[in-house]
Amino acid sequence: MPTEKQLSVSDNEVLIELKKINKWYGGFHALKNVDLTVRKGERIVLCGPSGSGKSTLIRCINHLEEIKDGSIRVAGQEIDKAAKSIETVRREVGMVFQSFNLFPHLKIIDNCTLALRRVKGIPRLEAEEFARKYLDRVHILEQADKYPAQLSGGQQQRVAIARALCMEPKVMLFDEPTSALDPEMVKEVLDTMIGLAEDGMTMICVTHEMGFARQVGHRILFMADGEILEETTPEAFFKNPQHDRAKAFLGEILAHH
Amino acid sequence: MFLWPKQGISLNKLNYSIVIERWEDLLNGVLFTLALSAAGIFLALVIGVVGVAMHRSGSGMLRVPVVMFVELIRNTPFLVQIFFLFFALPLVGIRLGPTVTAIIALAINGGAYSIEIIRGGVDSIPRGQIEAGAALGLSRRQIFGDIILIPALRAVYPALSSQFILLTLTSSVCSSISANELTHVAQRIESETFRSFEVYFTITGLYLLISWLIMAALSTLGNRHFSYPNQ
Numbered sequence: 001m002p003t004e005k006q007l008s009v010s011d012n013e014v015l016i017e018l019k020k021i022n023k024w025y026g027g028f029h030a031l032k033n034v035d036l037t038v039r040k041g042e043r044i045v046l047c048g049p050s051g052s053g054k055s056t057l058i059r060c061i062n063h064l065e066e067i068k069d070g071s072i073r074v075a076g077q078e079i080d081k082a083a084k085s086i087e088t089v090r091r092e093v094g095m096v097f098q099s100f101n102l103f104p105h106l107k108i109i110d111n112c113t114l115a116l117r118r119v120k121g122i123p124r125l126e127a128e129e130f131a132r133k134y135l136d137r138v139h140i141l142e143q144a145d146k147y148p149a150q151l152s153g154g155q156q157q158r159v160a161i162a163r164a165l166c167m168e169p170k171v172m173l174f175d176e177p178t179s180a181l182d183p184e185m186v187k188e189v190l191d192t193m194i195g196l197a198e199d200g201m202t203m204i205c206v207t208h209e210m211g212f213a214r215q216v217g218h219r220i221l222f223m224a225d226g227e228i229l230e231e232t233t234p235e236a237f238f239k240n241p242q243h244d245r246a247k248a249f250l251g252e253i254l255a256h257h
Numbered sequence: 258m259f260l261w262p263k264q265g266i267s268l269n270k271l272n273y274s275i276v277i278e279r280w281e282d283l284l285n286g287v288l289f290t291l292a293l294s295a296a297g298i299f300l301a302l303v304i305g306v307v308g309v310a311m312h313r314s315g316s317g318m319l320r321v322p323v324v325m326f327v328e329l330i331r332n333t334p335f336l337v338q339i340f341f342l343f344f345a346l347p348l349v350g351i352r353l354g355p356t357v358t359a360i361i362a363l364a365i366n367g368g369a370y371s372i373e374i375i376r377g378g379v380d381s382i383p384r385g386q387i388e389a390g391a392a393l394g395l396s397r398r399q400i401f402g403d404i405i406l407i408p409a410l411r412a413v414y415p416a417l418s419s420q421f422i423l424l425t426l427t428s429s430v431c432s433s434i435s436a437n438e439l440t441h442v443a444q445r446i447e448s449e450t451f452r453s454f455e456v457y458f459t460i461t462g463l464y465l466l467i468s469w470l471i472m473a474a475l476s477t478l479g480n481r482h483f484s485y486p487n488q
Contacts, residue, residue: 064392093392101386101388103390103403103404104487105408105485114403119395148488149485160389167393167394
């Protein structure tokens, strides 16, 4: 049964459509016939044991990983081999990584303006104005003139979120954004993500933060061995997981919380 | 039984007045060597960066010539390279003066080594940096220029600096094509005065000074461009 949260987005346009995605690493079948449709405003949580293919899956969406076969369509643009289509898709998709990946030689403000200037051709002053707006949004504006190494992990991750937001993406991908953080910094990053969710951002999050999943997720996808084994609402998933692998996984995760 | 040679150096007979008399020539030699080295270092860095960019462009058409260039230069003597440029090129109509030839030879030689060193620096950049750039929509070229290059150069800057000091010292080989640098000046003074010890002792000190100057300049440049805090 669709919940209220889900009904609110069920009529929205489709932003991401993955069809029959297959990927191999050598002989290892990393993704097996994965289908996924994401509508505007939808928030999806991907979870599953390590090596299940969840990171690989979201990295296929902006072509950080090449797929063997299947089709990927993002905001109406089909990804093919042409660099043009990849660049078009990447403009629409923001990504936040586990290890932040800020550019160490650039000040925080320049981390945020780099792509605005290089990819969108926005003049520096205008780009900085833009960047300040998003740094303010993640409550880190006062650090604008520092270098990444001078910030804590949580602050760096918030900058990474601001950097992605500067490009005004239609979709945000989060690849275990809190896994590399010290426990006391997890909350500030999750709060930032919840704030984004409240503003209606379309999000796909690979995370083991089940509180977050429950609070903001429209749908939760459980992956194991390169397949989506379960796809349901967070409520249903936590209360009544269907698949044995999902039950085992939840047992493991919740034992630690 | 070991005998001291009769014609050995006797320290109380050394005469440095000859060196002092020719101070202007020596100063010019020092300045020439400094200029030659600075030009060589600058061009070697350019060749290094462009070479690495070509090497990792993903196109075999660009990569193969770089690999061949590096192999050729690193496996042949500098003296032969500079003779080739100076004596062989005029046969195909390219006529360069000794100064220009010296600069080109130093740039090419230093460039080949720089390519290898900078390549190591590029390889040390974490994959995540490149992916972050790609995810933001930057092109391959922009990722190289804006994201990889500075941290890569910083990672290998000490190695690069010592290569450039080596280039500076190698500039003395350019005396063989009569480029007017310090060693050539010294050879001239020596042939006119026969005061070998005094002359070469003096320029040894001058080369030490030149190396220190170049090192100081490289440190200043490094501090200016690579001073961001460590992760």
